Amino acid sequence: MDRRKALQKTGLFAGATLMMPTMLSILQSCKEEKRLDWQPEFFTEDEAKIVSLLVDMILPRTDTPGALDVKSDIFMDKVIARTYDAGGQEHMRSEIAAFNASCEEKYGAAFIDLNESDRIAVLKEAEANSGKFNPGVWGTAVGEQEPIGFYRGLKSMAIWAYSTSEEIGKNVLSYDPIPGNYEPCKPVSEVGNKWSL
C-alpha cells in the first residue's frame, strides 16, 4: 500500500490541507520538542513521554498508520487510569521508573534523552530479557507463567491498543463484522491482512 492510500485509509487525508499540520506536529512532538500534546489521566508527563516513545518505536508509522497515529498511548493511559486498581497502578509506575533508571545507569541518560541508537539497544536488550506469554486456551494462559516484566507487558498492551483501534480494525486489518458463513479453507491471498475481529 502506498503512503497516499494509507493516509486515505486513516481518514487523515480527507481534508488534507487542514489535517497535515496536525500530523506534522505529532511527528515533531516526538523528534524535536518532546512536549506532550495530550493530557494523561494516569501518567505523569515524563512517564507519558516514555510510553509514547516506546509504542512509537515498537509500532512506527510505515505505509500504514503507527501506534501514535491511532492514539494507542492515549488509550493505554486511559486503560491504566480506569481499569487498574491502586496496586496495579503503583506497580506500573515503579516499573517505568525502574526502566528509566536502568537507562540512566547503563547509558547515562533518561530513556527519552538517549540518542536513537542507544534507544534501539535498550529495546533489543528488553526484547531479549523480558519473559514471554504462555499460550492460552479459551482466554486463559496454560502452564506456569514466568514473570512478564515491564517491556513485554507494555508491548502486548500497545499491540492490543493498536489492533483494536477503529482505524486499524476497520481499514488496515481485514474487517468483516457479519461473515454470514464459514469458509473453512480460504487462500490467504483472498483475505490479505489478518482478520481484525
Place this chain on the structure above:
Amino acid sequence: MANFNIDAKKDVTYDAIVIGSGISGGWAAKELCEKGLKTLVLERGKIVEHVVDYPTMNLDPWDMELRGGLTPEQKKKHYKAIRSGWIGTDTEHFWADDEANPYIEEKPFLWLRGHQMGGKSLLWGKQTYRWSDLDFEANAKDGNGVDWPIRYKDIEPWYTYVEKFAGISGEALGLPQLPDSHFLPPMELNCVEKHIKSRIEKEFKGRNMTIGRVAHLTQPHNGRGQCQYRNRCSRGCPYGAYFSSNSTTLPAANATGNLTIRPFSIVQSVIYDDQKGKATGVRIIDAETNEDIEYSAKIIFVNASALSTTQILMNSKSNRFENGLGNDSGELGHNLMDHTYRVGALGKVEGFDDKYYKGRRPNGIYIPRYVNIDEASKSDKFVRGFGYQGGAHRGGNAANIESFGAEYKDSILKPGPWEFFITGFAECLPYHENKITLNTDVLDKWGQPTLTIDAEFKENEKALNKQIQEDAVEMLEAAGVKDVLGFDNEHPPGYGVHEMGTARMGRDPKTSVLNEFNQVHAAKNVFVTDGACMTSSSCVNPSLTYMALTARAADHAVSELKKQNL
C-alpha cells in the same frame, strides 16, 4: 413477539410455578404452557427480552470505551466470577453480582451464575451431546453413587423431541458411547483440523475427531435465523441462531398466552402443607421492594440452577421436612460434581501458511470418549472416561516475537501461525462428601442464608487428568504438531460450569431425593430437572440432558395432574 406478561400481582394462583428461566426452566415453562397450564415463571433477576435487551450485540472493540476492560468497581462486583477469564464489558451485565450474592468456598470452587431471564442459557457453551447407557449404567456397574432410575431408552425419545425444537447441528458417527442426535447439517472443520483428524484416526484405532455438536443453527429453523459466524454469542444473538431460553423456549411459552414471568423474584422457599401432604406454592422476596409474597400452584418445577435449586429446597423447612424439602435420605446437598477442565495439549502446525478461513465459527472439534468403553479399552488406572474439545486457528502472540519497528509492525498485520489445541473434560464421580450446606452466618443482600461449598476432585479425577494430558501430547505429536506443550491448569471444580448433583435421582427414597420422573420422592408435585437432579456426571456436556429430562418430567406432571394424582 408480544411483550412478556410480567404482571403477577393481580393473580397469585397458577396451575404451575417454574422457579428459574434458564435452560431447564425455559423448557419447563414451554412444555407446561403448551399443555394448557397457567404458568408463573419466577426469575431472580431482570427481564432480558430477545434482541431488545442485548445492548452489546453489535459493538466492535472500538465502540466500547475500554474495549472490554473492566473498571475496579466491575471487578469488585464480579470478584469471584472474574477468575473464569470470561467477563468483559461486552457480557458483564449477564453475570451475577457476587457481592450481593456471596458464597463461602470451604475448598476452592468457582460458582458462575447468571441472574436474569434466560439465566446462563445466554452464556453457555452450546455443546450438546446425548448421554448413553455407558453413562446411565456407570454407577451400577462400578459401584460409585447410586443407580440411575432411568436408562437411555427412557430418555431417547425426549432427546429427539427437544433436539427437533432446539436445533442441534452435528455429524452422525454411529458411536454407541455417543449416540447421534437428530442433526441439522454440521459446521465444517478447517483445513488444519481435517489434516489432524486424518492423522489421528489413522494412528489411533477407535478414536474419532468430529466437529462439535452444538445448539447453533446451520440453517433457518422454527422461525430463527442461522448462524452468521460472528462469535458474539454471549452478548445475545440478534439472529436467535443459538439456543437460549430468550430466543427459543420462552417465546414459545409466551405464544400460548399461558405464561406470566415475574422478574426480581427471589425465591425464599417452597411452601409445603403438612395436612395436604404436598407443596402448595412458593414464597418470594421482591428483590427491589423486599416485599414478601406467596404464590400458589398445583405443581412446582424448581429449575434455579443446580446449587440454587438445592439451596431453595434446603431452605424450605416444615414440620414434615425439618432438614429441607425432600431430604428424607440426608442426600440433599451431597454428591456435587463438575467436569475437570483445561487439561490437554497445544502446539503449532506447519505447512498451511497459504491457508486461512473466513468466519468466526463458535465451535471447535470434538474427540468422543474412547477409554473404558469396552473390555479392550479398559483402563486399570481409573473408572469412567473423558472427551476432548479443541480446534485449529491462526493466532500466535505477536508480543512474544523478539522484534520491534517497521518490519515487525507490518509482519504482525499478517495472519499468525496455525495453532492447534485439545482440552479434555473428565467425568467426576459422585462423592457424598462433596457437598453444599446452608450458611446462616453469611446472609445475602435480602437476608437469606447463603451456601458453603465444600468439594474437590479426588484420585480418580486426577488419574483421568493425567491420562488426558498424556494422550493429548501423544496424539498431537503423532499428528505432526510442533512444539507440543501439555498442560494441566489444575482447576478446582466449578470452572467447567457443569455443576451436577446435590438432589440426585434414584430408585430408593432412602438414598436419593428424586424419582425416575424427577419428582421429589415424598412431595410428588415438586419437580427438579436442572443439574441438581443428576446421579452421575458422564464426561459430556449435560445441558441437552437437562432439556430432555425437563420435557419428559413436564409430560409426566401434566399426565399425573389430569389423573388427579398430584
